[in-house]
Amino acid sequence: MAGWLATATLLGIGLSSLSAGWFADNYGRKATLLTSLVVFGLFTALLAVPGGFLPLLALRFVAGFGLGGVWSAVSTLVVEAWPERQHARAVAFVIAAFPVGGVLASLIGSLLLPDWRLMFVVLGAAVLVPVIVVAVTVEESATWLTQRRADTAGDGRRARVGIGEIFAPPLRGITLIGTTVVALCQVGFWGVNTWLPTFLTGRGLDIKLVALLVAANNAAMFVGYNVFGYVADRIGRKPTIMLTLVASAVILPVYVLTRNHSVLMWIGPLFAFLTSFGALFGAYLGALFPTRVRASGAGFCFNVGRGVSAFAPLALGGIAGGYGLPTGLVVCAGFFVLSALTMIPLPKDNEATPVGRPAPAAPGTTRG
Numbered sequence: 008m009a010g011w012l013a014t015a016t017l018l019g020i021g022l023s024s025l026s027a028g029w030f031a032d033n034y035g036r037k038a039t040l041l042t043s044l045v046v047f048g049l050f051t052a053l054l055a056v057p058g059g060f061l062p063l064l065a066l067r068f069v070a071g072f073g074l075g076g077v078w079s080a081v082s083t084l085v086v087e088a089w090p091e092r093q094h095a096r097a098v099a100f101v102i103a104a105f106p107v108g109g110v111l112a113s114l115i116g117s118l119l120l121p122d123w124r125l126m127f128v129v130l131g132a133a134v135l136v137p138v139i140v141v142a143v144t145v146e147e148s149a150t151w152l153t154q155r156r157a158d159t160a161g162d163g164r165r166a167r168v169g170i171g172e173i174f175a176p177p178l179r180g181i182t183l184i185g186t187t188v189v190a191l192c193q194v195g196f197w198g199v200n201t202w203l204p205t206f207l208t209g210r211g212l213d214i215k216l217v218a219l220l221v222a223a224n225n226a227a228m229f230v231g232y233n234v235f236g237y238v239a240d241r242i243g244r245k246p247t248i249m250l251t252l253v254a255s256a257v258i259l260p261v262y263v264l265t266r267n268h269s270v271l272m273w274i275g276p277l278f279a280f281l282t283s284f285g286a287l288f289g290a291y292l293g294a295l296f297p298t299r300v301r302a303s304g305a306g307f308c309f310n311v312g313r314g315v316s317a318f319a320p321l322a323l324g325g326i327a328g329g330y331g332l333p334t335g336l337v338v339c340a341g342f343f344v345l346s347a348l349t350m351i352p353l354p355k356d357n358e359a360t361p362v363g364r365p366a367p368a369a370p371g372t373t374r375g
Contacts, residue, residue, distance in 0.1 A: 013201045014317045015064045019071025020078075021314010025170060027076030028306030032168040032299065036084045037147045039302070043076030044138050052131025055124035075313070078102075079306030082289030087150035087298070094290040095244050099236025102286035106225035106232070113222050154298040173296065173304040181295050181353065182304060188350045189292075189312025192252055192284055195342035198319040198335070199259065206332050207275075212268060220275055227276035228283070235283040236290075243356045244291035249347045254281045256343035263336045284346075295354060 023043075031039035050070040054063065082098055089097040112130060119126040158166040173182045207217045231251075239247035258281060262274050288309055296304030319339075 011064060012067050013197065015067040016071035016074070017197065017317030017319075018314055019068040019073075020075035021311050021317060023072045023075030024079065024307045024310030024314070027079045027310075028303035029168060029170050030076075031080050031083060031302035031306070032151075035147050036080050036087070036151055036302065037141065037145055039076060040080035040084065040141055040145070041138060043073045043080060044134055044141065045073070046070070047073030047077060048131045048134025048138070049073075050131075051134070052128050054127040054131070057124075075306075075310040078289070078309060079302050082309075083293055083302045083305060084145070084148055086290060086293035086301070087148040091294075093240060094294065095239035095247070095287060096233065096236035098289040098293075099232040099239070099283070099286040102289055103229045103232035106228040109225040110222050113218060113225070117218065150298050158299065168300055168303060170303055170307075172300050173307060178296065178300070178304060182307060184349065184353055185292055185295065185304075185308035186312045186315075188346050188353070189288060189309050190315040191312075191342050191346035191349060193313045193316035194319040195255075195339035195346070196282060196285065197313075197316045198322070198339040198342070201319070202332060202336065206263070206336060207271070209332065210266065210268070210271065212271070220272060223272075223276045224279035227279040231280035231283040232286040234280075235287060239287050239290065244287055244294075245350065245353065245355055248284045248287045248291060249350055251281055251284045251287070252343045252347040252350075255284075256340040256347075259340040259343070260337050263333045291356070294356065 027039055027043060030042070047070050050066050050073065054066050054070075056062075081101055085098045085101050086094055115129060116126050119129060172178070204217050204221065207220060208214060212220070235247055235251055255278065258274070258278050262271070262278050265271055265274060289305070292305040292308050293301055
């Protein structure tokens with residue numbers, strides 16, 4: 008059941024890229040962020056309504072759809088609002104809220120369980136806080152507004168962004184390779200993290216100790232996001248992402264093959280610290296696409312790549328059934344290495360599109 012629920016959420020995240028990015032490029036980053044937050048919060052709260060396993064899957068799918076839209080909008084907003092020399096640390100700091108949210112959700116869950124329905128209502132309602140904060144304090148991207156004016160003809164009609172623009176030269180290669188890079192690393196990441204609690208309990212750790220370790224992993228991930236965000240602004244986003252992928256691949260087999268409980272308690276957070284590539288992709292991918300299609304391009308690469316990883320929990324479950332869970336987890340390290348190798352043809356940071364420069368409308372685009 009856990010594998011199917013994770014798959015439904017990741018599929019929703021993947022499909023969100025086709026609409027959320029398009030919506031953000033046509034109607035604004037702020038409107039997309041608010042809509043996505045509301046969808047995520049509402050359908051998380053609705054998980055409390057009884058209805059069986061299939062309705063639960065559907066609700067997780069739609070909640071994932073909202074979550075994917077949040078990533079597309081917030082990463083684009085931050086890239087366009089901060090100076091280019093600080094893009095990585097800015098996006099990493101914002102995305103670092105995800106593991107913080109994971110820690111808070113774990114703590115709230117521990118207080119409310121076994122009343123899981125109340126837990127979902129509380130967690131879903133909590134999304135009202137960022138909705139209010141964004142609505143009151145966040146302004147629309149000035150870079151997007153400049154692009155919008157550049158796309159507006161003398162008769163007042165604006166050239167609409169089409170999803171097909173990210174598949175036309177010269178963006179086609181970036182889109183396809185970027186999506187593949189993210190898909191490979193996310194298959195490894197979600198394969199590990201979905202089954203990690205099962206693996207740890209199989210190593211003899213008490214369930215309460217496992218919950219504590221998961222919280223420690225999230226805390227370490229928060230630190231890693233911010234540390235490697237700073238490193239990426241110093242040495243470049245592309246080499247830093249490749250570094251974290253290879254380092255994660257090296258430490259994962261050690262983590263999996265360790266049987267000493269004391270070692271597990273510190274090597275787990277070390278692995279989480281190194282898996283900072285998820286936060287860095289926001290700054291790197293956003294700079295590869297011009298303003299006109301930035302949310303569509305970066306959102307497609309990351310969310311479709313993450314959507315492909317929807318089947319990782321199920322595939323890993325199959326491998327675990329035939330060869331054992333440790334073998335399946337070690338296989339995930341290979342996906343990290345493949346992701347780093349696939350990234351080689353992508354542009355370096357200094358070859359990416361200047362964030363503030365308006366891009367011309369693609370030939371044949373419609374106006375409305």
